[in-house]
Amino acid sequence: MESTQAIQYAQNNRERYLAELKELLAIPSISTHSQNKPDIQRAAEWLTTQLTGMGFENIAILPTAGHPVVYGEWLHVPGKPTVLVYGHYDVQPVDPLIEWTSPPFEPTVRGENIFARGASDNKGQIFAALKALEALLKNEGLPLNVKVMIEGEEEVGSPNMARFVAQNKAKLKCDIILNTDMGVQRPDLPALTYGLRGMVYLELWIYGASHDLHSGGFGGSVANPAAVLCELIAGMHDADGRVTLPGFYDKVRKLPDEERAEIARMPFSDDEWRKMTGVPQLIGEKGFTTLERLGARPTLEVNGIVSGFTGEGTKTVLPAKAMAKISMRLVPYQDPNAVEEQFKEYLRRHAPPTVRWEVRKLSSSPAVLVQRDTVGVRAAVKAMEATFGVKPVFKLEGGSVPAVSLFQANLGVDPVQMGFSLPDDNFHSPNEKLHLPTHNRGIETYIRFFDAAAGR
Amino acid sequence: MESTQAIQYAQNNRERYLAELKELLAIPSISTHSQNKPDIQRAAEWLTTQLTGMGFENIAILPTAGHPVVYGEWLHVPGKPTVLVYGHYDVQPVDPLIEWTSPPFEPTVRGENIFARGASDNKGQIFAALKALEALLKNEGLPLNVKVMIEGEEEVGSPNMARFVAQNKAKLKCDIILNTDMGVQRPDLPALTYGLRGMVYLELWIYGASHDLHSGGFGGSVANPAAVLCELIAGMHDADGRVTLPGFYDKVRKLPDEERAEIARMPFSDDEWRKMTGVPQLIGEKGFTTLERLGARPTLEVNGIVSGFTGEGTKTVLPAKAMAKISMRLVPYQDPNAVEEQFKEYLRRHAPPTVRWEVRKLSSSPAVLVQRDTVGVRAAVKAMEATFGVKPVFKLEGGSVPAVSLFQANLGVDPVQMGFSLPDDNFHSPNEKLHLPTHNRGIETYIRFFDAAAGR
Numbered sequence: 001m002e003s004t005q006a007i008q009y010a011q012n013n014r015e016r017y018l019a020e021l022k023e024l025l026a027i028p029s030i031s032t033h034s035q036n037k038p039d040i041q042r043a044a045e046w047l048t049t050q051l052t053g054m055g056f057e058n059i060a061i062l063p064t065a066g067h068p069v070v071y072g073e074w075l076h077v078p079g080k081p082t083v084l085v086y087g088h089y090d091v092q093p094v095d096p097l098i099e100w101t102s103p104p105f106e107p108t109v110r111g112e113n114i115f116a117r118g119a120s121d122n123k124g125q126i127f128a129a130l131k132a133l134e135a136l137l138k139n140e141g142l143p144l145n146v147k148v149m150i151e152g153e154e155e156v157g158s159p160n161m162a163r164f165v166a167q168n169k170a171k172l173k174c175d176i177i178l179n180t181d182m183g184v185q186r187p188d189l190p191a192l193t194y195g196l197r198g199m200v201y202l203e204l205w206i207y208g209a210s211h212d213l214h215s216g217g218f219g220g221s222v223a224n225p226a227a228v229l230c231e232l233i234a235g236m237h238d239a240d241g242r243v244t245l246p247g248f249y250d251k252v253r254k255l256p257d258e259e260r261a262e263i264a265r266m267p268f269s270d271d272e273w274r275k276m277t278g279v280p281q282l283i284g285e286k287g288f289t290t291l292e293r294l295g296a297r298p299t300l301e302v303n304g305i306v307s308g309f310t311g312e313g314t315k316t317v318l319p320a321k322a323m324a325k326i327s328m329r330l331v332p333y334q335d336p337n338a339v340e341e342q343f344k345e346y347l348r349r350h351a352p353p354t355v356r357w358e359v360r361k362l363s364s365s366p367a368v369l370v371q372r373d374t375v376g377v378r379a380a381v382k383a384m385e386a387t388f389g390v391k392p393v394f395k396l397e398g399g400s401v402p403a404v405s406l407f408q409a410n411l412g413v414d415p416v417q418m419g420f421s422l423p424d425d426n427f428h429s430p431n432e433k434l435h436l437p438t439h440n441r442g443i444e445t446y447i448r449f450f451d452a453a454a455g456r
Numbered sequence: 457m458e459s460t461q462a463i464q465y466a467q468n469n470r471e472r473y474l475a476e477l478k479e480l481l482a483i484p485s486i487s488t489h490s491q492n493k494p495d496i497q498r499a500a501e502w503l504t505t506q507l508t509g510m511g512f513e514n515i516a517i518l519p520t521a522g523h524p525v526v527y528g529e530w531l532h533v534p535g536k537p538t539v540l541v542y543g544h545y546d547v548q549p550v551d552p553l554i555e556w557t558s559p560p561f562e563p564t565v566r567g568e569n570i571f572a573r574g575a576s577d578n579k580g581q582i583f584a585a586l587k588a589l590e591a592l593l594k595n596e597g598l599p600l601n602v603k604v605m606i607e608g609e610e611e612v613g614s615p616n617m618a619r620f621v622a623q624n625k626a627k628l629k630c631d632i633i634l635n636t637d638m639g640v641q642r643p644d645l646p647a648l649t650y651g652l653r654g655m656v657y658l659e660l661w662i663y664g665a666s667h668d669l670h671s672g673g674f675g676g677s678v679a680n681p682a683a684v685l686c687e688l689i690a691g692m693h694d695a696d697g698r699v700t701l702p703g704f705y706d707k708v709r710k711l712p713d714e715e716r717a718e719i720a721r722m723p724f725s726d727d728e729w730r731k732m733t734g735v736p737q738l739i740g741e742k743g744f745t746t747l748e749r750l751g752a753r754p755t756l757e758v759n760g761i762v763s764g765f766t767g768e769g770t771k772t773v774l775p776a777k778a779m780a781k782i783s784m785r786l787v788p789y790q791d792p793n794a795v796e797e798q799f800k801e802y803l804r805r806h807a808p809p810t811v812r813w814e815v816r817k818l819s820s821s822p823a824v825l826v827q828r829d830t831v832g833v834r835a836a837v838k839a840m841e842a843t844f845g846v847k848p849v850f851k852l853e854g855g856s857v858p859a860v861s862l863f864q865a866n867l868g869v870d871p872v873q874m875g876f877s878l879p880d881d882n883f884h885s886p887n888e889k890l891h892l893p894t895h896n897r898g899i900e901t902y903i904r905f906f907d908a909a910a911g912r
Contacts, residue, residue: 032769212733216855278666399672
């Protein structure tokens with residue numbers, strides 16, 4: 001039996017929910033910037049206040065070697081399953097700031113969307129789950145046991161999560177995991193994610209002369225680290241868009257024919273994707289459709305590059321060093337450590353002896369696949385269908401959530417991957433947004449999910 | 457007859473000269489930064505005060521569309537030649553600031569050197585010429601007529617100099633030109649420069665998506681402008697270190713055998729050059745020695761590159777755009793406009809249709825060769841030999857001084873290219889310095905040069 005009172009309550013309280021969400025979005029909890037450490041703490045404290053107000057217990061801000069984890073639990077239905085709800089309260093940096101229509105930490109509603117950094121990734125989603133729990137607790141009551149765990153380092157690759165999960169196995173013990181850091185396909189098409197790409201994020205440094213030189217006085221006699229870096233990066237893809245790191249594809253999971261067929265049935269238009277991104281033409285590895293490339297194939301991307309003089313006007317400098325941030329998205333069966341080693345082997349083979357190079361690892365996590373036939377997934381399918389009026393599609397997601405594989409390995413539970421972001425929410429980009437009608441449907445779906453998971 | 461009193465005066469006044477030089481070096485007259493415009497004005501005013509104190513006349517700060525030109529004259533020896541002394545009072549930017557041992561605008565003497573931005577390029581050199589003139593004026597008197605012209609935009613490619621020289625032909629009319637923006641080979645080996653490379657300085661912009669994207673959600677479907685920029689830059693050189701722009705070498709002056717032989721006789725050690733620059737190994741175009749490559753062959757260098765996230769930590773962004781500053785050093789007979797067109801043609805041929813590109817010209821000037829058998833050059837040889845005790849070598853210089861070709865074209869005079877910087881003065885780099893013993897020899901050489909040019 002459905003919790004109609006809870007759903008009614010969520011609908012009646014939309015205005016207050018939105019006001020509270022704005023409070024959370026106004027906190028610049030950027031995990032990669034050390035100067036935002038106090039904001040990270042503020043965001044964590046804001047969440048504990050929410051959990052307290054909802055009636056959760058054993059609420060704590062649990063330290064890690066980096067940013068802390070917010071924890072709370074409500075365990076008063078013995079005999080019923082325990083759900084661990086996962087999300088993260090940290091956000092990406094905001095640059096280039098100039099491209100934001102409204103300031104990233106002044107949440108602003110325009111039309112059906114609210115714009116702010118973190119609106120969709122992941123504050124809006126974890127907030128929706130908390131509000132679903134609140135609605136149940138204030139009405140029919142929670143039909144099962146719930147643990148909430150919200151981390152503060154997802155956007156920097158969760159470097160301390162492996163240790164945290166391993167050390168807190170008992171505390172995190174559960175039957176079902178709900179990973180809220182996910183999205184649907186369209187406002188009218190719900191989706192559950194069964195695969196996530198992993199990631200190896202590296203910095204590559206190229207060193208030439210011991211100091212910057214005059215490009216007229218020295219150009220033509222010593223290697224230019226910026227040019228060498230460009231050559232090395234250019235060589236990392238072949239003409240077919242394949243990554244050339246030695247052995248890169250050796251362990252890559254072959255996409256089963258049935259999954260290819262399923263992906264082909266997904267509503268997706270290359271032309272719409274091209275328009276949404278604003279590129280003249282799509283690109284990618286030969287032999288795969290765009291959706292296959294996005295979810296089922298590994299990639300190598302330059303996330304940033306810098307060398308020499310990049311300010312206004314001219315400076316005739318021959319730079320002493322150059323740096324690129326390069327991340328590889330991995331698919332199942334690729335080992336992040338092996339891929340890091342392939343990257344170094346590529347450099348050993350191709351970096352010229354006229355420079356020195358260095359690789360620094362910033363983060364690393366394997367890809368994951370989750371079971372599609374579990375109690376949790378069945379509950380999610382039922383909840384989505386009841387709310388959206390259509391069955392969800394199953395999809396592979398191009399992004400990475402390091403915690404998921406840690407849950408599989410340490411807790412033995414495959415997460416239900418259900419969130420309500422949209423592909424055009426501008427994750428990690430200027431003008432990140434949350435689509436409020438889909439967000440509200442998300443809150444109702446979560447209410448129905450907890451009911452269905454409890455067999456209510 | 458030599459001006460022994462003037463030389464004695466210069467030696468006696470070294471301490472005061474150094475104190476005055478420090479005043480000039482303390483002014484951050486960086487021409488490429490608009491925020492330093494007041495400092496540009498201060499440097500110009502400081503120079504007019506110097507000229508006034510020396511007894512110069514018609515002193516003026518002459519406006520251009522950019523930074524002004526400082527002018528002064530002393531024309532009281534009818535029948536004797538007129539020398540136009542050229543230099544520049546603007547300097548390069550100072551970044552990376554962290555690599556300076558002492559702050560760039562707090563001139564600091566350590567050992568035999570004074571360290572400051574502009575110490576050698578070109579404040580120290582033009583200052584030496586002014587102090588030589590002062591020494592003559594306060595003692596035996598000037599043996600010829602002198603015009604001084606000090607510009608404020610050399611470090612940004614002298615964008616307004618063509619117009620200024622063309623409009624001031626009468627004012628700048630002269631028999632001999634002394635270009636002080638030059639150097640010697642070693643403290644014990646004077647040199648005169650007979651060739652300068654030209655330059656085309658461009659910005660190349662690559663545009664992909666209309667906004668930054670999440671590299672997980674979009675990587676593998678749209679072009680990465682940073683990676684495309686790297687591919688384009690990588691393709692600009694072939695395996696032999698030759699520039700691949702179509703037609704780039706068509707007009708390049710073939711180095712005559714006698715000049716190759718002369719260059720081969722220059723004291724130069726690849727191994728010392730390698731140690732001075734700190735690189736593991738030298739590089740360059742096949743078939744030419746290092747000194748030939750530095751002076752007589754054209755080059756293409758990346759002066760700066762930037763795209764995406766380059767701050768602390770990780771951001772999984774697929775950048776929307778990427779930019780590189782690229783300058784080409786030209787040798788005689790290469791046309792800067794033609795080279796700019798070759799650059800664009802390269803892009804038309806090689807830029808993929810998955811991105812858009814744009815080229816912005818920042819500066820442009822042709823290479824120059826000057827006559828080696830003129831009254832001025834003979835006077836310079838005599839002065840250098842008298843001061844250093846050895847004859848100067850003739851050399852090709854890798855840098856560019858746009859004003860020189862403008863003087864040739866508009867005034868019909870080939871400059872004498874004589875200055876006293878050293879190859880290890882860290883032009884355009886952190887810890888720029890001026891070697892004070894060589895600087896003092898420079899002042900004495902200039903005194904003897906004016907005498908010799910006047911036939912005294």
